[in-house]
Amino acid sequence: MRFDVITLFPELFAPFLSIGINRRAFETKDNAPLVDVRLWNPRDFALGTYRRIDDRPFGGGPGMVMMAEPLRLCLEAIQTDRNHANQAPVVLFSPIGQKLDHPSVEKWSKSDGAVLICGRYEGIDQRFIEAYVDIQISLGDFVLSGGEIAAMALLDAVARLQPGVLSDQDSHHLDSFNPALNGLLDCPHYTRPEIWEDQGVKKPVPEVLLSGHHVNIEQWRQEQRLKLTTELRPDLLKKR
Secondary structure (H helix, E strand, C coil): CEEEEECCCHHHHHHHHHCCCCHHHHCCECCECCCEEEEECHHHHCCCCCCCCEECCCCCCCCCEECHHHHHHHHHHHHHHCCCCCCCCEEEEEEEEEECCHHHHHHHHCCCEEEEECCECCCECHHHHHHHCCEEEECCCCCCCECHHHHHHHHHHHHCCCCCCCCCCCHHHHCCCCHHHCCCCCCCCCCCCCEEEECCEEEECCHHHHCCCHHHHHHHHHHHHHHHHHHHCHHHHHCC
């Protein structure tokens, strides 16, 4: 799959694509990466000596607005590079978009990719959005300085679902929200030492996890999943 990212700050993606276990998805292997990420700077397509990509909003108000023309030219270059044969949906990260969740991530992980637009400033000229954007996505009810973090979040979530990326292929099946867990939150996890001391208080690992009795362990984990979901995210139980 291929994701083309339109961003004024492509350098932000360099460490993300090269560090951590998910880098396996972005590394070139057998002539192509599992997730092919290509970065495009709209400033390279801006006109004039100063390559301006933003201007003041009509009607007044604070901040600047990204101009439609550099974005259009950038998008056309991407479509040409894709040879127009495999055109992907154009995604804009925006507070008014649909919230990103696990089911939608799973769909993206099985798709051919998309063109991801990372907005900046007060936003993007609405005329470009109406003409070219197919989908708007939000990470939640808060505002970021730009769409880059949201784009990385989507790419990260998609990458870890690709075969061979995680060391244990079954690992993501036990993640929170996964259908394998019926959409519940994941249970607590513990590791060595068996007893950890915090400010003079000794805190042991739950005995059942040390029992070696796999049926009892799984029962405890399922009870914890239900408990946590009921207390923290009861809305998830309504979706089951």
